[in-house]
Amino acid sequence: MDIERLLKVLGDAxxxxxxxxxxxAxxxxxVMTSVPRPQLPVRVGYKDLSFEKPxxxxxxxxxVVRFGNTSQDGxxxxxxxxxxxxxxxxxxxxxxxNPYNPVVAFDVFDMPIGLAKPVKIHYQEVMEDPAEWAKxxxxxxxxxxxxxxxxxxxxxxxxTPVSEAVKTVEEVLQAVKVPIIIxxxxxxxxxxxxxxxxxxxxxxxRVMLNSASLNLDYKRVAKAAMDYGHVVLSWTQLDINxxxxxxxxxxxxxxxxxxxxxxxxxxxxxxxxxxSFSIMERMRLAAxxxxxxxxxxxxxxxxxxxxxxxxxxxxxxxxxxxxxDRMKRGPLWEAVSALSLALAGCDMFMMMCPTSxxxxxxxxxxxxGDPDMRPASTWLMGVGQ
Amino acid sequence: MKRLGPLDLYRHLPKTNCGECxxxxxxxxxSQIIERTVKLTDCPYLKGSHLEALIKMTSPAVRQxxxxxxxxxxxxxxxxxxxxxxxxxxxxxxxxxxxxRMTDDELLERVAYVTNFSHERIGQELTLQAVAIKNVSxxxxxxxxxxxxxxxxxxxxxxxxxxxxxxLEAALSVCDDNPLLYAAxxxxxxQVGGLAMKYDxxxxxxxxxxxxxxxxxxxxxxxxGLKDIAVDPGIHPENLSATVNEFxxxxxxxMNEDDTMNCPIIGIPAACTNPMEEVMSAALMIDRFADxxxxxxxxxxxxxxxxxxRQNIYTDPRRPVSVDAGLRTFGTPTKESPLLATTNFAxxxxxxxxxxxxxxxxxxxLVFDTEGLGVEASVAGGQLDAYKAKEAIEKTQVKDVVxxxxxxxxxxxxxxxxxxEQISGWEVxxxxxxxxxxxxxxxxxxx
Numbered sequence: 108m109d110i111e112r113l114l115k116v117l118g119d120a121x122x123x124x125x126x127x128x129x130x131x132a133x134x135x136x137x138v139m140t141s142v143p144r145p146q147l148p149v150r151v152g153y154k155d156l157s158f159e160k161p162x163x164x165x166x167x168x169x170x171v172v173r174f175g176n177t178s179q180d181g182x183x184x185x186x187x188x189x190x191x192x193x194x195x196x197x198x199x200x201x202x203x204x205n206p207y208n209p210v211v212a213f214d215v216f217d218m219p220i221g222l223a224k225p226v227k228i229h230y231q232e233v234m235e236d237p238a239e240w241a242k243x244x245x246x247x248x249x250x251x252x253x254x255x256x257x258x259x260x261x262x263x264x265x266x267t268p269v270s271e272a273v274k275t276v277e278e279v280l281q282a283v284k285v286p287i288i289i290x291x292x293x294x295x296x297x298x299x300x301x302x303x304x305x306x307x308x309x310x311x312x313r314v315m316l317n318s319a320s321l322n323l324d325y326k327r328v329a330k331a332a333m334d335y336g337h338v339v340l341s342w343t344q345l346d347i348n349x350x351x352x353x354x355x356x357x358x359x360x361x362x363x364x365x366x367x368x369x370x371x372x373x374x375x376x377x378x379x380x381x382x383s384f385s386i387m388e389r390m391r392l393a394a395x396x397x398x399x400x401x402x403x404x405x406x407x408x409x410x411x412x413x414x415x416x417x418x419x420x421x422x423x424x425x426x427x428x429x430x431x432d433r434m435k436r437g438p439l440w441e442a443v444s445a446l447s448l449a450l451a452g453c454d455m456f457m458m459m460c461p462t463s464x465x466x467x468x469x470x471x472x473x474x475x476g477d478p479d480m481r482p483a484s485t486w487l488m489g490v491g492q
Numbered sequence: 493m494k495r496l497g498p499l500d501l502y503r504h505l506p507k508t509n510c511g512e513c514x515x516x517x518x519x520x521x522x523s524q525i526i527e528r529t530v531k532l533t534d535c536p537y538l539k540g541s542h543l544e545a546l547i548k549m550t551s552p553a554v555r556q557x558x559x560x561x562x563x564x565x566x567x568x569x570x571x572x573x574x575x576x577x578x579x580x581x582x583x584x585x586x587x588x589x590x591x592x593r594m595t596d597d598e599l600l601e602r603v604a605y606v607t608n609f610s611h612e613r614i615g616q617e618l619t620l621q622a623v624a625i626k627n628v629s630x631x632x633x634x635x636x637x638x639x640x641x642x643x644x645x646x647x648x649x650x651x652x653x654x655x656x657x658x659x660l661e662a663a664l665s666v667c668d669d670n671p672l673l674y675a676a677x678x679x680x681x682x683q684v685g686g687l688a689m690k691y692d693x694x695x696x697x698x699x700x701x702x703x704x705x706x707x708x709x710x711x712x713x714x715x716x717g718l719k720d721i722a723v724d725p726g727i728h729p730e731n732l733s734a735t736v737n738e739f740x741x742x743x744x745x746x747m748n749e750d751d752t753m754n755c756p757i758i759g760i761p762a763a764c765t766n767p768m769e770e771v772m773s774a775a776l777m778i779d780r781f782a783d784x785x786x787x788x789x790x791x792x793x794x795x796x797x798x799x800x801x802r803q804n805i806y807t808d809p810r811r812p813v814s815v816d817a818g819l820r821t822f823g824t825p826t827k828e829s830p831l832l833a834t835t836n837f838a839x840x841x842x843x844x845x846x847x848x849x850x851x852x853x854x855x856x857x858l859v860f861d862t863e864g865l866g867v868e869a870s871v872a873g874g875q876l877d878a879y880k881a882k883e884a885i886e887k888t889q890v891k892d893v894v895x896x897x898x899x900x901x902x903x904x905x906x907x908x909x910x911x912x913e914q915i916s917g918w919e920v921x922x923x924x925x926x927x928x929x930x931x932x933x934x935x936x937x938x939x
Contacts, residue, residue, distance in 0.1 A: 158745075376804065385809055420928075425850070443775045484726075
């Protein structure tokens with residue numbers, strides 16, 4: 108039977124059963140075609156269709172971390188602050204409501220530092236006194252939390268003795284009643300000791316130690332957090348695999364995911380913000396999908412935005428080019444960085460400029476609330492700016 | 493989500509591995525098609541049903557819509573929800589709004605602003621794409637006159653905006669540059685769709701905070717045979733939660749291969765009542781999938797963060813984070829020319845390089861291998877320290893290239909200067925904290 112006849116016979120068949128057949132072939136190509144849907148002619152006209160919400164269910168989630176102990180828990184904070192607990196991507200409220208809003212921790216330093224004018228005008232009176240500085244952030248600018256950065260302990264800066272740094276921490280704890288974060292100087296040799304002693308002095312307050320990283324003896328920092336009941340920040344540098352590695356080391360030591368935040372480093376708007384943005388987005392999606400290495404709330408040193416020349420410089424260094432009002436441009440730089448990272452999954456923002464914080468918080472209150480709306484068409488009627 | 497593997501495409505390729513496309517094998521060609529680094533037309537043997545099948549398979553999850561003839565603007569064309577999944581392709585287009593009640597001076601000033609806008613940033617020229625003309629007067633004749641004035645003054649693409657079909661028709665009678673028609677609604681889809689057909693223009697479907705209605709409008713336009721449709725779900729500057737949720741829902745159904753709502757999304761920060769909020773809204777929309785923005789404020793403090801964020805988000809994440817370490821030359825340096833140093837983080841390197849180039853300096857630049865980290869981060873993380881700097885100086889044998897023994901390190905790396913001087917024997921000058929200060933620094937400190 109030649110092939111053509113075979114095909115002709117098969118053309119009428121609805122079903123073909125092969126019995127006792129060996130197929131000898133080096134390459135077998137199976138082409139399976141789905142039955143094409145009949146193309147119905149589309150009738151011109153308006154039909155009421157319904158938009159089905161594209162919901163996704165995530166098997167994983169993010170831990171809830173609590174900062175600050177009140178008298179009930181043996182501390183002296185006026186209240187606790189919570190972050191994390193996400194079940195979906197930030198502000199995807201059509202899918203699920205995440206339990207907590209992003210929080211802002213204001214940066215305070217233990218010595219005067221160089222600041223761009225839009226920031227400096229808010230702090231120049233208090234830069235010599237960290238306790239007063241912290242108080243100003245809380246009382247005047249509504250800080251949810253405060254970070255005291257003990258930068259003067261760096262041997263190449265002032266080499267402030269650990270005992271003195273501990274005193275600064277105690278003063279800040281006295282001056283403000285919000286939960287606090289304790290930051291080192293970034294000196295890998297000295298930070299473990301500074302953070303250990305600070306952790307001991309702040310025992311019972313449930314602060315966050317900033318930070319455990321692969322560049323220093325992170326075990327000492329993590330152990331101090333566990334010994335004195337604090338939260339630890341796991342900090343890496345724009346490398347999601349490093350972040351997973353460090354987190355695993357810390358979990359291996361016994362740190363609980365309810366006692367840890369993760370910070371993959373914040374690059375400034377215009378200078379690599381997209382790296383931080385995408386790493387945070389990847390980390391958060393991974394956590395939601397069930398990656399147990401990354402199921403902690405995310406933190407950002409958003410103040411880094413001020414490292415961008417467009418933020419801190421008075422005017423463009425290019426002849427004949429203008430960058431516009433620096434008192435607006437700088438704060439927007441920090442606020443846009445914060446908002447972008449909040450959308451990517453960041454929970455905690457270490458920020459500096461009160462104007463930026465106000466802009467950012469206004470957006471967060473919109474994104475988490477249900478304000479009334481006027482018709483969108485008003486824009487076209489000339490109502491607006 | 494619509495994700496193809498090379499095997500899906502391979503089936504339709506000639507499988508001859510002829511190499512004429514430039515790739516070694518058909519399988520390699522298939523992989524490159526997915527990365528969008530080659531085109532189907534690069535294969536000379538693709539024809540007929542296989543070509544058609546491939547075109548269908550590789551068409552992006554979000555339809556690409558083009559408006560404007562003289563300076564075409566491409567919006568949409570995206571294949572992924574999140575940039576790290578592949579990359580975004582067409583950066584968010586930005587239009588500036590004007591209206592038909594503006595004085596001629598104001599109108600033409602704003603049009604000239606869009607036309608001439610150019611901002612150089614890290615080796616890239618950032619521009620604005622379009623002018624959106626609002627029919628505030630509600631009068632077709634006034635609108636047409638305004639559109640004509642604008643069209644005469646710019647080659648930029650136009651968006652003509654009115655809820656009155658008569659106004660859109662009047663505008664089209666004086667502008668043949670394929671403007672984007674804004675907007676067709678539940679009540680006007682037939683008339684506006686008819687104009688889009690007649691003048692072969694792309695059109696925006698609009699419904700206010702009602703995605704079912706929006707989908708119905710898109711579907712009605714599609715039923716007329718229209719394909720180039722963008723969507724505006726209604727922007728509420730006082731409730732951006734609604735906006736961002738609708739953007740996400742629309743983009744997610746596109747990724748789920750919805751063939752009605754797979755349209756580019758339009759956001760209108762211009763609806764905000766003050767410039768600071770407008771910038772924040774624009775940032776929100778760029779971060780969350782907007783393909784086209786209509787913006788109002790033209791002060792640079794407001795435009796700069798928006799175009800900078802767009803540049804960041806639309807950077808291809810497949811691009812390497814670092815450049816090669818080693819010694820680079822700028823201009824025509826001699827043995828006496830200054831020796832500067834920086835890190836191999838691509839952004840840091842390009843920023844420094846563009847500052848040196850734009851000031852026309854003759855100089856050497858020693859690029860340290862900091863594992864792709866910037867100066868501040870690498871000094872903090874130990875990827876840049878005195879020993880690593882010394883190693884780079886020795887490895888590049890820069891002592892044979894310059895006659896002096898002086899190196900200028902970044903201001904942010906001041907911390908390593910003392911130790912580097914001790915162990916290397918070179919004189920270490922601490923340069924400015926920002927590379928824009930290099931020319932001034934050299935003026936003052938380099939004889």
